[in-house]
Amino acid sequence: MKxxxxxxxxxxxGNTQVMIDEAAKPxxxxxxxxxxxxxxxxxxxxxxxxxxxxxxxxxxxxKDDALKLLRKMAKADGLIIGSxxxxxxxxxxxxxxxxxxxxxxxxxxxxxxxxxxISVGAGAHGGQELAVLQIMTFFAFHGxxxxxxxxxxxxxxxxxxHRGDIKKDKEGLRSARDLGERMAELLRMVGR
Ligand SMILES: Cc1cc2nc3c(=O)[nH]c(=O)nc-3n(C[C@H](O)[C@H](O)[C@H](O)COP(=O)(O)O)c2cc1C
Numbered sequence: 001m002k003x004x005x006x007x008x009x010x011x012x013x014g015n016t017q018v019m020i021d022e023a024a025k026p027x028x029x030x031x032x033x034x035x036x037x038x039x040x041x042x043x044x045x046x047x048x049x050x051x052x053x054x055x056x057x058x059x060x061x062x063k064d065d066a067l068k069l070l071r072k073m074a075k076a077d078g079l080i081i082g083s084x085x086x087x088x089x090x091x092x093x094x095x096x097x098x099x100x101x102x103x104x105x106x107x108x109x110x111x112x113x114x115x116x117x118i119s120v121g122a123g124a125h126g127g128q129e130l131a132v133l134q135i136m137t138f139f140a141f142h143g144x145x146x147x148x149x150x151x152x153x154x155x156x157x158x159x160x161x162h163r164g165d166i167k168k169d170k171e172g173l174r175s176a177r178d179l180g181e182r183m184a185e186l187l188r189m190v191g192r
Contacts, residue, residue: 008093019120021036023080023183032187039094042066105141112144115142115147116180116183119155121158122161
């Protein structure tokens, strides 16, 4: 069993990473291998709508790192996707990756994977639900199975601004751990 954890933040080791790490703990305890990546380490440009990938699997004329990351996602049994809230949504870097995922969508390469969504915003009501919904909609679009923490509808959400502030958000960290536990349960259920 393997989970790819993608951080949509351009900030290295920021609050989103702490939440992702927290969600990964129960998975690793359950024997799931978790690989951590960040969009900041990949050059991913927006989709040009050329439609080449509609007819040619895994083909895209844009010469960047999107195919490399999308293939990595396709090889995982589950995806954790975390993003800071930017303008009440996910970051533009993560959205570019989501748009380019029409490439694996055309061959249903993400179907039946388990997905877990995480967001962190500076405001208590800064748009965390909207960012998480964007990620959960992405999972649904790909025919994935969506994990949620106990008592929650919107993945795991945290409130923090400056780097490291999230460590004070005990409820946010708890939601991330619960999300990881549920993801491990779902991975077991689908037999991966
Ligand atoms: C360009 C930009 C836009 C932001 N927009 C929002 C917002 O709409 N709502 C919010 O609550 N926080 C917003 N924030 C704050 C970040 O979500 C917050 O600092 C978060 O903890 C950053 O996570 P990171 O450390 O993983 O990058 C914004 C920050 C930046 C840089």
